[in-house]
Amino acid sequence: MTKTTIPVHLDINGDRHTLQLEPRVTLLDALRDRLGLTGTKKGCDHGQCGACTVHVDGERVLACLTLAAQAEGRTVTTIEGLAREGELHPVQAAFLEQDAFQCGYCTPGQIMSAVACIREGHAGSDEEIREYMAGNLCRCGAYPHIVAAVRQAALEVQS
């Protein structure tokens, strides 16, 4: 049995990387520990909190339950890749404006999830926003402001 490292090619926020990784390395650990992209947070590391939410091929998934090898050849976007030329993404701006966080640890995951939630068309009502953002926990309990930020950003994106 050969338990060595394997080459993994990753496309992160438009930059290509080739990493030599043990197969067991998750996308989350590769981002944080190998590429220094620490915006994506490790909360529970078991798929229960949503802090590690990133986009793979434009869709939100949990980086803690994805092997880096599974992301090979896919396009990965993290919180660091959201702003364009120094301009905050509308969801980032809405989170600031609505004061949608306290400690901020869950915020990158909340924002990545919210961007996808709006794109999927699941931000039509507060009830729908709450349901489709249910995979992102906020232990500070900033939920009312998070819902307000998603609602505001959804309206801005539509207009």
Next chain:
Amino acid sequence: MKNFDYIRPTTIPDALAAAAEPGSAYLAGGTNLLDLMKGGVTSPDRVVDISRLPELNRIERLADGGLRIGALVRNADLAHDPEFARSYPAVAEALLSGASAQLRNAATVGGNLLQRTRCSYFYDTASACNKREPGAGCDALGGENRLHAVLGWSDACIATHPSDFCVPLVALDAVVEIEGKKGRRHVTLEEFHRLPGQTPQRENGLEPGDLIVGVRLPAEAASFSANARYLKVRERTSYAFAVVSAAAALVVEGGKIRQARLALGGVAAKPWRARSAEAVLLGADADETSFVRAADAALADASPSGDNAFKIELTRRIVVRALMSALAGTPGRLPALPASPFSSIPGVRHDA
């Protein structure tokens, strides 16, 4: 997590060959497997990543009116497929009531069938668990077991199967397509999952190396589309496994029940088809009196496996309410909270 060899085959025969070696595990979405591997509950030597097998991610209409869902179709893609949701609304509702949007974007049809129980003693390697380590004993018996099984359990194991998706599927006579050493075979979902008996480690009909390649729904499954619901009680509003759930599907003509399907979730080691309840419903008046009799029949053999007697009465009430919801008709648009008792569905009581 223990390290492993990683193989990414490009054809089904290559996948079967790669997984023929003992200690192999197939990886699809990974939403359950990687979690189990992190906890040391499962420790494969070889991970066979099937997620890019091209022929397994299609939804196909069959010539006989049935539907074939490839094993790698993701939960979100299936639930949001408009034609699928129209034809099998209770299945779409069950899918959308499970996990979170992120997990549904990764989790697959085949993986959903094979997900392991969420019994906390199974996950805790310091606890005795006959499913994880045959013969070790069961710490759930006499432990924290208020969410454990009330049907079909044994002294060896009182765990439940956590799937939502499988509940309406088993009600609709779904069939599992399996590719193995001897070729392809079909097994009904009802037969696929097993009750624990004295061998709780044997959870389903797969042999080592077998690969689920698809799930079929027979043509008849779409005939319930006007009156089919899934109802799920959780300990919080969303993003939680079922305490109990029920899928109900009816065909009603002139106030009489012409066809009835009922299955329960969160109550047993398998998605539980309530055939005795269906027999009560067939030909009966489509009203609450019949539904209460059906619920009594469905739970007639139930018994608490610990501190969970409340689940029997709760399931009875959820069965009645799921049948009332099905009778009221499939809503044109799914509620914002799919399968939730807290959804505002006209005509449905909120005190089930």
